[in-house]
Amino acid sequence: xxxxxxxxxxxxxxxxxxxxxxxxxxxxxxxxxxxxxxxxxxxxxxxxxxxxxxxxxxxxxxxxxxxxxxxxxxxxxxxxxxxxxxxxxxxxxxxxxxxxxxxxxxxxxxxxxxxxxxxxxxxxxxxxxxxxxxxxxxxxxxxxxxxxxxxxxxxxxxxxxxxxxxxxxxxxxxxxxxxxxxxxxxxxxxxxxxxxxxxxxxxxxxxxxxxxxxxxxxxxxxxxxxxxxxxxxxxxxxxxxxxxxxxxxxxxxxxxxxxxxxxxxxxxxxxxxxxxxxxxxxxxxxxxxxxxxxxxxxxxxxxxxxxxxxxxxxxxxxxxxxxxxxxxxxxxxxxxxxxxxxxxxxx
Numbered sequence: 001x002x003x004x005x006x007x008x009x010x011x012x013x014x015x016x017x018x019x020x021x022x023x024x025x026x027x028x029x030x031x032x033x034x035x036x037x038x039x040x041x042x043x044x045x046x047x048x049x050x051x052x053x054x055x056x057x058x059x060x061x062x063x064x065x066x067x068x069x070x071x072x073x074x075x076x077x078x079x080x081x082x083x084x085x086x087x088x089x090x091x092x093x094x095x096x097x098x099x100x101x102x103x104x105x106x107x108x109x110x111x112x113x114x115x116x117x118x119x120x121x122x123x124x125x126x127x128x129x130x131x132x133x134x135x136x137x138x139x140x141x142x143x144x145x146x147x148x149x150x151x152x153x154x155x156x157x158x159x160x161x162x163x164x165x166x167x168x169x170x171x172x173x174x175x176x177x178x179x180x181x182x183x184x185x186x187x188x189x190x191x192x193x194x195x196x197x198x199x200x201x202x203x204x205x206x207x208x209x210x211x212x213x214x215x216x217x218x219x220x221x222x223x224x225x226x227x228x229x230x231x232x233x234x235x236x237x238x239x240x241x242x243x244x245x246x247x248x249x250x251x252x253x254x255x256x257x258x259x260x261x262x263x264x265x266x267x268x269x270x271x272x273x274x275x276x277x278x279x280x281x282x283x284x285x286x287x288x289x290x291x292x293x294x295x296x297x298x299x300x301x302x303x304x305x306x307x308x309x310x311x312x313x314x315x316x317x318x319x320x321x322x323x324x325x326x327x328x329x330x331x332x333x334x335x336x337x338x339x340x341x342x343x344x345x346x347x
Contacts, residue, residue: 005331012327017095019323020316024091027312034081034107035074037310081107094316103317108309113317116302123193123298127214131221132279135229140272143233148260150238165227170220171289177216178293189213191295220290229272236271240264266340273340277333278326
């Protein structure tokens with residue numbers, strides 16, 4: 001098993017390179033990079049200066065986009081942002097810097113990218129940890145009860161909520177909650193992670209304020225995964241309950257409760273274990289749609305705004321961390337499967 005996980009860790013290297021190079025090349029090929037933004041900013045400044053002079057001088061002799069920057073200024077900016085005509089060399093320098101945990105500096109925020117990402121992580125981790133705890137703590141028992149009470153009143157009633165979760169996306173639910181619960185009924189805050197006067201509140205008031213702001217976003221984070229995990233648990237347990245080894249155990253006099261909890265349940269948890277590692281990337285990555293709706297300044301919002309503003313260094317930094325967590329999460333899923341099912345032996 002040790003050799004297997006060493007191979008998986010080594011396989012992360014080419015996979016990471018493949019993911020990041022595709023995005024690196026795509027972003028370099030897209031218009032609106034930092035050099036073009038610098039040209040537009042200088043052109044706007046020159047137009048304002050010309051407009052202050054008045055008359056025809058405001059438009060006469062205005063440079064085009066290529067001439068707005070002098071060759072020296074453009075060369076300085078290209079060196080600053082690590083841009084050259086050789087994209088492979090640029091990517092190689094980026095990889096070498098990433099190995100040293102140097103993600104560069106944001107051309108929009110003007111600060112170190114790693115520090116910027118770390119400053120946004122606590123918010124996304126807060127929602128990610130709560131989501132993971134609620135999903136596994138509630139969905140596993142709920143799926144278990146639905147399987148035992150299959151086609152009963154409890155199963156049919158809870159299925160209405162589960163199917164509702166399947167049907168509506170989290171961001172659509174968020175829009176409805178903002179309009180009705182927060183705006184029309186004014187039961188909870190419209191958005192934000194905490195109130196503006198959070199620092200001046202007492203400890204108890206801070207806890208209440210944080211909970212009020214977290215309720216609506218958490219509903220959106222949970223709705224999709226909650227429905228999926230519940231039905232996955234129920235279907236897996238029902239499949240195991242109808243297996244031959246369970247029926248044999250019942251025929252030998254094993255109680256129905258013991259057959260479920262000592263035999264069927266263990267095997268039903270194997271598919272659940274495979275999803276655990278994949279939740280790690282969501283733990284930090286967040287959801288830019290949900291964070292945008294509720295104006296939560298987390299990693300998801302940072303990545304989304306960086307794409308819109310063509311802040312390449314931040315986009316690549318967020319991608320590098322997300323890809324690494326996803327790859328590590330896949331390995332963690334294998335470990336969870338091996339822990340749940342002793343029969344699994346990775347060669």
